[in-house]
Amino acid sequence: MITSNPYLPMETELLEVIDETPTIKTLVLKPREPIPFRAGQFMQLTLPGVGEAPFTPSSNPRDADRQEITILKTGQVTDRLHDAAPGDLLGLRGPFGKGYPLEKFHGKEVLLVGGGVGLAPLRALIYALGNEPKKFRRVSIKYGARRPAERLYPGQYEQWRGIDNFDFTETVDVAEDGWKGNVGVVTTLLPDDLDIDRTNAYVVSCGPPIMLRFVTLRCLELGFTPAQIYLSLNRKMSCGFGVCGRCNIGPYYLCKDGPDMCYEKIMHYDNVF
């Protein structure tokens, strides 16, 4: 019995392009049929004839009709995606991967640590947590951008702070334009006296590999165990379902078993970050 073709993307219309920062845009997409996804699951986005690249939707997983994908311009496919205009035909495959283990977070404190465009996948998680905030004891969001102009989704920070058991703190690496907030890398938002119940919390982090490394080390110093730390690691991907061999860390395929991995599972393998 022949099933569907896993290599063929679903026709998807680009509805709107939102300029986020000088190098980041959000594409609002409407697939021909709704694509339900869990926060943290990712899509393969096709720009016809140019190529395909993996992205984690940044929109509310409750909304399957439309998907928002936030894209940093950084190479062949993403450069051209930044030139796309409303009405263009794109393609989507997915969703792939497991997504964040939300059920595990029930009744716990959740510490989200994001860097740069890494806030995009985390935004889907923030929406998911915000959809049922009572299920989580507390949600604490720490975000670092390189400079003030590169802060992603600044219009939403107040809204997140406004949710009962949510808090949001941010920092920039380099202060500019009369910036009055915190200055320093994101780990400076994780001081020794960090107000969080370490025995009853999970950490979720997404950002550049070097940041993930320092966040992990810092969290271990603070007394979190490897089993409490979830990381969105970057690997090159092609198929999306664990067959093309591209994205493994040891026996795990990030496309299938991740892309967010519990640090405890992967810590023994080489070159994790």
Add this chain to the structure above:
Amino acid sequence: METTIQFLREEDLPAFCERLGVESLFGTVRQHDHVAYESLAGGQNQPLELRGRPPAESVKGFFFPSKERVAVYPAPESESLTDKEDKIVLIGARACDLAALAILDRIFIHGESPDPFYQRRRENSLLITVDCNRPAEYCFCNLLDGKPFVDRSFDIHLSPVEAGYLIAADSDKGAAVLAKSADLLTPAQTVQIEQRDRQRQEALDTLGRQNQEFAPPPQAPGAGSTPDFAALAAEAGSCVECGACSYICPTCHCFLLFDHRGRTEPLRFEREKTWDSCLLANFAKMAGVGGFKPTPRPQLRDRFENRLRHKFEWMVENLNLVGCVGCGRCRAACMGGCDIRTALQELVR
């Protein structure tokens, strides 16, 4: 399934092939110093070579081609890439080919997202295997639970004997094919079966002799074990990163999806699936800022280790099977003279 062993005379082999009645009929023939699959369709064919060394290539490419179009987008209404039915029969495959296909079936058919192209070809295929009476000097199937002959789960199997072949079917498809040639077959004689068994034992003895210095690879050492990197790097030291070992390997299945504008219809794009090799430096390179593309396996020895551990450790963990059938083709193909048997011993020591 009850398998009856019959005898097919050498001179009746062409008639037997004729009656298979398929256009895509390939068999092993001699080409200069090696044995290769050639199309046997239509008229003047070279004689089949079923008694010599194993074929240089495995059957992988018949089911998982080195390059194939897997999507046209936007998908044309009329055409479906997977509807085509092309029956294919292969003569001359070995036990290691069947073992390797069982592995590829797990990956491409029984995984989470079956590959409809591979699946269609496998469903439409019939394999006529043959005893491997003259193992090559690099063969080591015996170290991996393999045997140079097939005694179960085959379509049709041939054992070369004096003046012809013992022939048996072990699948419904195979039995149907034999029924069409019933008049060419006679019951096997005891002496013929004795000859087959003697030859099989000789092949086993050859394999035992040529691999006696290598121990069978132990099963999964488990995550976190520390292989002997220095020795492994020494083995990787002669690798010139050509990727040949992966391409020639009957179980290696890494691939890349690559898009381009349609050649015939520029408004549609085409997606191709091509063989790839995890040994190549670019294989896992990621996007990066300022042209710097990081890779999780920057050193050749990391990639060399990844290939071996995938086959011998992680496939065992994930699928409960070893990802190598001991065909030795990677050894035969390697310009640097890397021998997977040596590397393995270092890896698992």
